[in-house]
Amino acid sequence: MSVKYAILGLLHSRDMHGYRIKKHIERDFGHMWSINYGQIYPTLKKMTEEELVTVVEVIQVGKPHRKLYSITPDGRAAFTHWLESSPEKKMLLRDPFLTRFVFFGFGEKDQALKIIEGQIQLYEEQFKHRQDNITRWQHHDTYVRLMAELGVTLNEMFLNWLKHARKEISESSE
Numbered sequence: 001m002s003v004k005y006a007i008l009g010l011l012h013s014r015d016m017h018g019y020r021i022k023k024h025i026e027r028d029f030g031h032m033w034s035i036n037y038g039q040i041y042p043t044l045k046k047m048t049e050e051e052l053v054t055v056v057e058v059i060q061v062g063k064p065h066r067k068l069y070s071i072t073p074d075g076r077a078a079f080t081h082w083l084e085s086s087p088e089k090k091m092l093l094r095d096p097f098l099t100r101f102v103f104f105g106f107g108e109k110d111q112a113l114k115i116i117e118g119q120i121q122l123y124e125e126q127f128k129h130r131q132d133n134i135t136r137w138q139h140h141d142t143y144v145r146l147m148a149e150l151g152v153t154l155n156e157m158f159l160n161w162l163k164h165a166r167k168e169i170s171e172s173s174e
Contacts, residue, residue, distance in 0.1 A: 003035060003043045004052075008079040011053060011071035018044060018067065044069055052078055101165075109169065116166045123159040130155055 010016060010024050018040050025035045044067075047053045052075035058066045071079070097119055104112035130152045137148035 002082075003039050004047060005079060005082045006035075007040070007043060007047065007069075008052065008071055008075050008082075011069060011075070012079070015068050015070045017058075017069065021069075047075070050074075104169075105174070109172075109174065113166060113169060116162055116169070120159065120162045120166065123155060123162060127152070127155045127159055 006025055006029065007021055010021055016024070018037065021044075022035060022037060022040055025040075029035075044053065044055070048055050048069075051072055053069045053071055055067045055069050058068050060066060097115075100115070101112075104115075130148070134148055134152055137145050140148075
């Protein structure tokens with residue numbers, strides 16, 4: 001997903017500063033991709049130059065000033081054009097663990113199992129968190145709710161696959 005369009009989508013609902021944008025992306029899209037400030041702020045700067053967003057400095061007493069970003073009519077038009085265009089054609093799974101997993105055969109089986117166990121624990125925690133949040137997402141529009149359900153389903157599927165992999169590797173003679 002393009003950082004630019006995720007930001008424009010978030011700014012449709014309300015004005016936000018960079019920190020809030022990052023938190024929303026992590027919370028709402030964390031099961032699809034991760035983001036860092038090194039991606040957000042340069043994108044916001046470029047979007048400001050392209051007049052897709054405006055920025056206002058908010059003075060805070062005793063705290064650093066914040067930049068509050070708002071979507072412009074041109075930003076809404078660019079977002080609508082992106083929304084109505086054909087999506088990318090292939091599904092990508094960008095997960096550093098999966099890249100590492102492919103090469104576990106070159107390493108020690110016990111170490112591979114230890115790393116897999118860590119992933120299982122991580123995905124069990126995420127699964128509980130996503131299940132808890134599903135109630136919150138029930139009150140959003142159909143698309144947001146369905147996306148939240150997809151996050152739960154993918155999390156559960158990946159967790160089941162990890163447990164299957166752990167069992168098969170544990171029982172293998174390799």
